[in-house]
Amino acid sequence: xxxxxxxxxxVACLIIIGGLAAWVLVLWHQRxxxxxxxxxxxxxxxxxxxxxxxxxxxxxxxxxxxxTLSLSPAVAMRLPRTQLRVVSTRxxxxxxxxxxxxxxxxxECRLDGTAISLGFPDSGLxxxxxxLEASAPRF
Numbered sequence: 343x344x345x346x347x348x349x350x351x352x353v354a355c356l357i358i359i360g361g362l363a364a365w366v367l368v369l370w371h372q373r374x375x376x377x378x379x380x381x382x383x384x385x386x387x388x389x390x391x392x393x394x395x396x397x398x399x400x401x402x403x404x405x406x407x408x409x410t411l412s413l414s415p416a417v418a419m420r421l422p423r424t425q426l427r428v429v430s431t432r433x434x435x436x437x438x439x440x441x442x443x444x445x446x447x448x449x450e451c452r453l454d455g456t457a458i459s460l461g462f463p464d465s466g467l468x469x470x471x472x473x474l475e476a477s478a479p480r481f
Contacts, residue, residue, distance in 0.1 A: 381399045393441040406420060423474060426452075442461050443463065447464070449462065
């Protein structure tokens with residue numbers, strides 16, 4: 343009976359240690375992405391879905407978005423500057439944006455007819471809007 347209790351305790355400890363290790367890997371992955379050139383925390387929501395936390399990085403005429411809760415180094419979404427339109431901007435709202443930190447500013451956008459919301463911390467929205475305006479004129 344004591345052996346079964348010890349095995350159960352060992353399994354519980356291994357599950358806790360595995361969960362902590364996964365958490366540390368996710369945090370390491372996010373820090374690595376943010377530390378890369380131009381990286382900043384960006385939350386993304388498509389067509390009224392759920393918020394996904396990630397990291398955005400400006401690369402020429404695209405905003406590359408990497409999912410935070412993934413160890414994949416691949417870009418999760420590419421937002422081309424020429425196809426992205428800002429419909430409106432707003433401050434964080436407790437009733438709609440509980441998944442985000444209160445210091446986030448939201449840009450409601452359209453990307454090829456799809457509604458996309460982007461959440462930026464503090465001055466990140468100003469940088470995003472400046473990046474959009476810096477593009478060549480569209481005719």
